[in-house]
Each structure stands twice: as structure tokens, then as C-alpha cells.
Amino acid sequence: MPPQPEPQPLPPTDAPASRWTWLGWLKRWGISAFSLGLGLATLFVFKRGLPHVSWIVGYLLLLVLLVAAVTELRQPLELSGRRRILGAADYAVQSLYHGLLLFVLPAYWASATLDSPNAVFVACIVAGALVTAVDPWYAAIVHPRRWLNQALLAFSIFAALNVALPLLGIRPILALEGAAALTAVAMMPVFRERGAETWLRAYAMSAVLAMLAMVAVWLGRAAVPPAPLFVARATVARSVTMLEPVEPIGSPIPAQTVAEWGGLAAYTAVYAPAGLQQSIEHVWWKDGRVIGRVPLSPVLGGRKEGFRTYSRKTDLRPPYAGRYRVDVVTASDQLVGRLRFTVTP
Numbered sequence: 001m002p003p004q005p006e007p008q009p010l011p012p013t014d015a016p017a018s019r020w021t022w023l024g025w026l027k028r029w030g031i032s033a034f035s036l037g038l039g040l041a042t043l044f045v046f047k048r049g050l051p052h053v054s055w056i057v058g059y060l061l062l063l064v065l066l067v068a069a070v071t072e073l074r075q076p077l078e079l080s081g082r083r084r085i086l087g088a089a090d091y092a093v094q095s096l097y098h099g100l101l102l103f104v105l106p107a108y109w110a111s112a113t114l115d116s117p118n119a120v121f122v123a124c125i126v127a128g129a130l131v132t133a134v135d136p137w138y139a140a141i142v143h144p145r146r147w148l149n150q151a152l153l154a155f156s157i158f159a160a161l162n163v164a165l166p167l168l169g170i171r172p173i174l175a176l177e178g179a180a181a182l183t184a185v186a187m188m189p190v191f192r193e194r195g196a197e198t199w200l201r202a203y204a205m206s207a208v209l210a211m212l213a214m215v216a217v218w219l220g221r222a223a224v225p226p227a228p229l230f231v232a233r234a235t236v237a238r239s240v241t242m243l244e245p246v247e248p249i250g251s252p253i254p255a256q257t258v259a260e261w262g263g264l265a266a267y268t269a270v271y272a273p274a275g276l277q278q279s280i281e282h283v284w285w286k287d288g289r290v291i292g293r294v295p296l297s298p299v300l301g302g303r304k305e306g307f308r309t310y311s312r313k314t315d316l317r318p319p320y321a322g323r324y325r326v327d328v329v330t331a332s333d334q335l336v337g338r339l340r341f342t343v344t345p
Helices: 015-048 054-069 071-079 083-111 119-133 135-141 146-167 172-186 199-219 255-261
Strands: 230-237 239-241 244-246 264-271 280-286 289-295 307-313 322-330 335-344
Touching: 083 119, 083 146, 119 135, 119 146, 146 172, 172 199, 230 244, 230 322, 239 264, 239 307, 244 264, 255 335, 264 280, 264 322, 264 335, 280 307, 289 307
Parallel strands: 230 335
Antiparallel strands: 230 264, 239 244, 264 307, 280 289, 280 322, 322 335
């Protein structure tokens, strides 16, 4: 019987390696892409109904506080080897960071003035939302650094509370101070991580932190947009009648027009949530110098088109030419919005 030919080996292939490479990429970046897409969808929903989603913000805040309480169990879980539970808890915290920051981003974006100091706060929210959306970035930047994780937790809670409290009718400056104090209280379980402190010491630390935080936000209030207040409409006009601008004019404005009109009117419509009452004023600037402050009627929230108000500057003196702006500020000097225009010779 003739000998049978030996079976030939199959040609080499990198299919298994390719499959594992693809799966590794999907594991590393696919979840992040899904998270980012889900976040953008959430952002779309939030933009469609800012005054109607305070319950979502409150729900997320409650979850963050509950997850923070899990720090009490971190050491026992590590000692018992249940690292999967800790990993799931850490991922839940990361997702909550991401959700909170995305929920508040539209409110801050609308309220911020991009050529003012409060734009930095919005940039921090954007950076936090991005780093928590992309798992490899979060794992490399935030997760290994305990202090950064705690800072991100505090920032997320503060930013959400600062938006949620005005939706309940609390004035922005009181919401700012209240958000700072409540954030310090919410951080109390974190101080006890791995049993580092007793509850009494953790309570004392959070009380001290609350006082320091309230002082800090008062001193830095100009750097925080008074969300969810924002200027819905702003224009320069000859005058205002029946709360509508008369002969609105765009920039640049000829100096001759200013002379003929005997001054200019700054018309602004300020959006505020229902139930909120906030005192505001117009601060007139020319070439970087304040030329007048005009207190206005308090904003009454709830109007979809914004609370309409105006100020008229009739004491302008030649030469009229220059760069003007009218800042809409709260009684505590938080910048709500800005109207810019130029008068040419």
C-alpha cells in the first residue's frame, strides 16, 4: 500500500491576532464612544427643557452622594478581594461625573460671557465632561490621583447645585453660597475613606471646609456664571416704548446719530426660571472705563422670551466715538450678559 502523503500545514494567518486587537480596541475606546454619544443625546434633551429637568439633576446628585458613601466599604472590599465590585462602583462614579457635567453644561454655556473671567468655569466643565467620557483618559489622569478624584466630585456637585437651586426660586448669589456649603457637607464621607477619620472629625472638617468654600465663592463670584440666568436678547436703540426697542440700530453707530438722538438706549431681555426674582443693573462702559451704573427693576422669572428691561444714557458728551459695552450684572456683581457696540466719528 503506497504511503499516504503527509497533511500540509495551513498557511499562517493573523486572524486571531487581528480579532483580539479589534476586541481590545473596542474594549478600550468603544465604551467611551458609546458614553460620549449617550452624553450628547442627554445634552440634547437637557437643552430642550432646562426648567423641567431639575428632578434629573437632583436624582444624579443623590446618586453621587450615595456612591460617595460607598467609600465606607472600600477597605473591607479590598481586604476581601472583591475588586470587581470596587471597579463597578468606580465606573458608576465616573458615569455620574459625566452625566452631571453634561446636564449643567448648556445652562452655563448660555449664561457665560466668553470674553469675561466666567468663561474659565465653562471650560472646566467641558474638560471634565470630556475626560470622564473617554475611559483611557480618565484611567490615566483621574483614577490614579485621589486628590483629583475628590476635586472632580466636589466640582461636579457644586456645578449642579448652583444650577438646581435657582430653579427652586433661590437667587443666584444665595445658590452660589448654598452650593458651596452643601458640597462641603457632601464631601464628609470622603474624609472617612479607609477609616482615616472618625465621623466627628469628618463632620468638623466638612464644617470648616464649608465656611472656607463660602468665603472663596464670594470672593470669586465673578468667575462663576449666574446660571440659569442669561440674556436672551440685547440691542441698542433710540429709545424703548411699551418695552420694545424703537429704531434699533446695529454696530457701528455714527456719532451724528447719537447726537441727533440725544443718547442711546440699551435694551435687554433676561431669562430667569419661574419663581425667581433677581435685582439687576446696567453698567455702561466706554473704552474700558465705567461711565454709569443704572439700577433696573428686578427680573421676574418665568417669561419664555425673557424679562424685558432697558436703560437710556442721555448724558453722553462729545466726542462720542469709542468702544462701548453694557454689562448686565446681578446685585452681587455676577455678570449675566454683555451688549457691545461701537460709535464711529
